[in-house]
Amino acid sequence: MKYVVCLGDGMSDWPIPELGNLTPLQAAHTPNMDQLVTLGRGGLAWTVPEGLYPGSDVANMGILGYDPREYYTGRGAIEAAAMGIQLNPNEVVFRCNLVTIQSDIMTSFTSGHISTEQGHEVIGYLNQQLNMDGVRFYAGVGYRHLVVVPDTWLVSATTPPHDLTDQSVVGHWPRGGNEAGMHSLIQRCRAVLANCDINRQRELAGELLVTDIWPWSPGRIPELPSFQSLYQLTGGIRTAVDLLMGLAQLSGLAYPFVSGATGFIGTNYKGKVQAAFDLLRDHDFAFIHIEAPDECGHLGDAKLKCQAIEEFDQYVVGPMLNFAQSRGGVGILVLPDHPTPCAIKTHVREAVPVAIMAPWVTPDAVIRYDEESCARGGLYYETPWALMNEFLGGGRS
Numbered sequence: 001m002k003y004v005v006c007l008g009d010g011m012s013d014w015p016i017p018e019l020g021n022l023t024p025l026q027a028a029h030t031p032n033m034d035q036l037v038t039l040g041r042g043g044l045a046w047t048v049p050e051g052l053y054p055g056s057d058v059a060n061m062g063i064l065g066y067d068p069r070e071y072y073t074g075r076g077a078i079e080a081a082a083m084g085i086q087l088n089p090n091e092v093v094f095r096c097n098l099v100t101i102q103s104d105i106m107t108s109f110t111s112g113h114i115s116t117e118q119g120h121e122v123i124g125y126l127n128q129q130l131n132m133d134g135v136r137f138y139a140g141v142g143y144r145h146l147v148v149v150p151d152t153w154l155v156s157a158t159t160p161p162h163d164l165t166d167q168s169v170v171g172h173w174p175r176g177g178n179e180a181g182m183h184s185l186i187q188r189c190r191a192v193l194a195n196c197d198i199n200r201q202r203e204l205a206g207e208l209l210v211t212d213i214w215p216w217s218p219g220r221i222p223e224l225p226s227f228q229s230l231y232q233l234t235g236g237i238r239t240a241v242d243l244l245m246g247l248a249q250l251s252g253l254a255y256p257f258v259s260g261a262t263g264f265i266g267t268n269y270k271g272k273v274q275a276a277f278d279l280l281r282d283h284d285f286a287f288i289h290i291e292a293p294d295e296c297g298h299l300g301d302a303k304l305k306c307q308a309i310e311e312f313d314q315y316v317v318g319p320m321l322n323f324a325q326s327r328g329g330v331g332i333l334v335l336p337d338h339p340t341p342c343a344i345k346t347h348v349r350e351a352v353p354v355a356i357m358a359p360w361v362t363p364d365a366v367i368r369y370d371e372e373s374c375a376r377g378g379l380y381y382e383t384p385w386a387l388m389n390e391f392l393g394g395g396r397s
């Protein structure tokens with residue numbers, strides 16, 4: 001048996017007036033997902049435990065079979081794993097955005113989408129100028145970086161910077177626990193950044209300045225039992241996104257690199273699908289993660305989201321469906337990790353539509369893959385690991 005998960009990040013949504021009160025999944029032309037659910041079964045699954053923020057990290061950790069209430073220690077820790085960063089036992093890591101804050105308003109949680117090159121220079125400058133014991137920064141992609149600090153600076157609450165766009169940051173800085181350490185770090189960084197060459201260049205170019213760091217989602221690097229020990233399967237994840245690579249690293253899954261993978265519309269679908277086929281040659285399990293629908297949801301662009309869904313259907317689900325039908329002995333699961341409704345431009349915790357086609361699955365009456373049709377299907381899962389346990393347990397005697 002081979003098991004394939006096709007995940008369209010943030011793909012599910014609410015009815016949108018601009019689309020004639022259809023959801024993007026209903027409005028988009030998706031012949032492959034429709035055929036898949038027609039040949040298989042549709043249903044709903046809860047992907048995020050109650051009380052947890054429906055982040056992609058939490059949702060995908062659950063979908064891989066790990067209860068985030070037990071294993072989730074923060075987004076920074078997962079991304080640190082992806083970057084191969086080792087932490088000492090007395091250290092914690094925060095995700096660290098470079099941001100623009102003007103008169104206490106979060107003008108940009110990306111410092112105007114600062115380039116990776118400039119981001120690396122800023123992070124290098126902070127490492128060089130800061131001189132605070134036990135503090136070190138690691139540069140990531142664009143505005144997304146990490147900062148490692150002593151665990152005595154661990155705080156109990158942070159706010160994701162993308163939830164503060166155009167809002168006051170007062171009361172949202174890292175807080176609770178030993179917040180004083182983080183506050184002194186943030187203030188020192190603000191002073192250092194004011195003298196950074198990159199900011200002079202950006203000022204001349206009329207671009208937003210990097211005024212601050214925004215540390216959030218702290219934690220130690222978690223220890224996950226291997227995916228192989230959970231399911232007696234080997235495999236990998238194909239993604240352009242750090243945090244999925246981190247989950248792969250932590251769970252002992254492969255995460256082949258594909259050039260031209262952008263995490264947005266027009267990503268290198270062919271390369272991603274080929275990487276999944278390559279995985280399936282030697283392994284039992286392939287997880288293909290496509291980021292674009294989520295990005296369109298965050299932009300609030302319903303038409304673009306339909307396009308992202310159609311590309312996912314045509315370039316990812318289509319080839320996998322063909323593979324399953326020509327080879328036999330293949331189970332396919334299609335789902336999003338959470339809804340990212342265009343109306344609110346952020347994630348919500350709601351059940352998501354799922355479709356499973358596999359030799360051991362008896363078809364139900366669902367013939368369209370969307371929120372409403374799947375709600376009438378035969379599948380229902382209260383947790384993502386219940387879904388995965390059933391999906392990955394299928395077809396095995």
Ligand SMILES: [Zn+2]
Binds near residue numbers: 337338
């Ligand atoms: Zn997501």
